[in-house]
Amino acid sequence: MSEHLIILNKDEDTISIVNLETNKVEKTIDTDHNPHEVVVTKDGKKSYVACSLGNKLNVIDNDTFEIVKRIEHPDFSFPHGVGLTKDGKKLYLASTYSEKVFIINTETDEIEKVIPTYQKYSHMISFSPDGQTVYIPNIGSNNITVMDVKTEKITNHFPVGPGPEGVAVHPNGQHLYVANQDDDTLFVIDTTSYEVLYKRRVGNVPVRLVFSPDGKYALIANRQSGDVSVIETEQQINGTVRPWEIKRLPVGVWAGGIVFNQDGSHAYVANNKTNDLSVIKMSTLKEERRIDVGIHPDGIAYVKR
Template sequence: MLNKIEAGEYLIVLNKDEDSISLVSLNMSKVIKTISSDHNPHEVVVTPDGKKTYVTCSLGNTIDVIDNSNFEIINRIVDKDFDFPHGLGINKEGVLYVASTYSSKVFFIDTATDQIVNCIDTGEVHSHMVALTPDEKTIYVPNIGSDNISILSADTQSITGVIPVGKGPEGVAVHPEGKWLYVANQHENNLFIMDTTQHEILWKRKIGSCPIRIVFSPDGKYALIPNRESDDLTVILTAQEIAGFTRPWEIKRIPVGKWPGGTVFSNNGLKAYVANNKTNDLSIIDMALLKEVGRIDVGIHPDGIALLTVL
């Protein structure tokens, strides 16, 4: 039994179809501990201080809380309005944002107490994910069934607008510079890149089949987008310079496992890791080579993934 987690970098991997959570040591490239979760764990986020992890268990309608010192579940958050809780975001102050897909509500949770402090209804259909701006003042929530994105103010905890986008938006992320919003429309197989002031569409890019996530490298140079149905990973160079123009451009599609989903970078940005839902493993991506260089076996149907750094 693992009593204490040693210093190092780890991946927290959610195995949706066996109701379990794996802790992967990046130093050893293998699972060192697996714990049982509530039903159907989907998304995961680590608190800024690294002490706790939150996991939405979508079909259990709960949120599991993990103590990272020993990687054990210490609490389970429930609410009558949880209906497929899914997307997660967290700010530096420890406020957790949770999107509940079928109730189309966004919950605000104090991670110091694990208490729900507010809940707002988006008024849209299937509010699914959460993305914060780098200054943490704005929260974007894509609504898959309404083909739009709700804009929330973190200060007032209220909705300030709605952005029409493509069909089936799911993957949403803000570039580390804070100037551009990236939106992956899974039913159109494309990427919208918008400014974060007027939310004007600046570029559209055709990518792989059923893009479902977006993650930026720590320096903002790359955006990675797993394409679930084409079993590959789109690599966007966010500022390609060519013929006097600077533009975001897809420079490669990297073949990975079956049904790629959750994607995360290492702290130094040299590696990325992709959870392959149907091959039950993680792809290791070398960002210098832009190639898959290995796999790590995990549980059944891994999807949500997060990086945990233990000091």
């Protein structure tokens, strides 16, 4: 078994494949224009790369790290966020400017359904841990669209802060974390009532948010302040349990995509403007090293094969 990172270099239309044993780029792949977001299938065999300005979805064979198919649709207009159902059989894709969600069969790589959100700038895809619900942040509408996976229908929209982009559900399934890039805040929301339970100030222009596998931490990439907000999700102090920013960790310029390795020992942050990755050791919450990649790295995924 080998461990690799798949890093999308937006401004040179390439993917860097980093071998985590050597911490070096093992291979570089040409893609369609402006690769933004990536997701790896549950079995690790394929990756899907949304090329936003090329209006294509590239399908990568993870054995060879080569593009094996290109998926297109007339209503692709800045295809961006991608996510997989819990059984891995379907891929959800958010197309930002057409404001639609595409559901793709991962066995045939064919588009099965197109669902308009009727919201402004539907940008990312995030599944609940139980796989039953999809959350779609709408940057221009300042809200979140909720979709039911079983029925493949929209069930709700609820307001959040201005410019929501980074969205993820805590592994306990009870709390949705939303990073609002236009006012530098984190909202912690009850997934049943949609009540905002906590508001927290984070760094400047928070754009990505991921949880550690054990749910102890949420990491938020702050683009303009060049750092990562480390949120301890259940900090205990004076008899109170609360989510709290315990550290703001400096990384490269324009922090973007973040991913954890399988055991959660390390996190990797794509630094858009220093063209490298920050390697964060989670036991110390410190940057261990940098790995050079391509120009404007952003979307990032981990694969073990």
